[in-house]
Amino acid sequence: MTFAHETVSRAERYHGAIFSVYTDQVTMSDGSTAARDVVENRGAVVVVAVDDADRVVLIKQYRHPVGRHLWELPAGLRDVPGEDETLTAARELAEEVDLTAGRIDRLVDLHTSPGFADESVRVFLARDLAPVPDADRHERTAEEADIEVRRVPLDECVAMVFRGEITNAAAVAGVLAAARARDSGWTLLRTV
Structure with missing residues (x-):
């Protein structure tokens, strides 16, 4: 069974020309919520x-x-x-x-x-x-x-x-x- 991980909230930590950094609160497989830092990049x-x-x-x-x-x-x-x-x-x-x-x-x-x-x-x-x-x-x-x-x-x-x-x-x-x-x-x- 696959659990749907959802982003509950997002806080921007840094925004730049090449990448941005966020802290997301994400639902986990056991039903809890955890903070995950994410770097978004252009590829x-x-x-x-x-x-x-x-x-x-x-x-x-x-x-x-x-x-x-x-x-x-x-x-x-x-x-x-x-x-x-x-x-x-x-x-x-x-x-x-x-x-x-x-x-x-x-x-x-x-x-x-x-x-x-x-x-x-x-x-x-x-x-x-x-x-x-x-x-x-x-x-x-x-x-x-x-x-x-x-x-x-x-x-x-x-x-x-x-x-x-x-x-x-x-x-x-x-x-x-x-x-x-x-x-x-x-x-x-x-x-x-």
């Missing part, structure tokens, strides 16, 4: 870009909350109202690594921290890569100004995950899912 897209040589396009970017540079995949917030997620993925691929994709498929969907956040991340697989013309390239600023871009064989990316060199959760999921999808002959992909 994001992540792109596993695999070239014709079976290499993944990785970026190394500074992440202040963990105080270091992390190996990641091109990614971005769903911050353009009404924009299709596939277009968001293509935009982030172009902005962060100066590439376009002739083919984009859905790879996996993630709830990054469902114990306290509603953030959902859709990971796409991009193939048939081509460079963005020089005149159309995005000027990277702020934390993106020093992004390091590297193409790494997919199997080496998997090894980096297991060595603890790729720790960004969406990148870990994306790399492992891409390797499994490739090993299945790409039959596991969901078209967009």
Whole structure:
């Protein structure tokens, strides 16, 4: 039997441009009520870009909350109202690594921290890569100004995950899912 959990009340604790924080009073399965802190987030897209040589396009970017540079995949917030997620993925691929994709498929969907956040991340697989013309390239600023871009064989990316060199959760999921999808002959992909 499934119990209907209902939000009895909500108090806003913080409202920001990227996320907001609330404390909800929620009915529990035993009939009691408990406080649950919730982070509401716009969500994001992540792109596993695999070239014709079976290499993944990785970026190394500074992440202040963990105080270091992390190996990641091109990614971005769903911050353009009404924009299709596939277009968001293509935009982030172009902005962060100066590439376009002739083919984009859905790879996996993630709830990054469902114990306290509603953030959902859709990971796409991009193939048939081509460079963005020089005149159309995005000027990277702020934390993106020093992004390091590297193409790494997919199997080496998997090894980096297991060595603890790729720790960004969406990148870990994306790399492992891409390797499994490739090993299945790409039959596991969901078209967009």
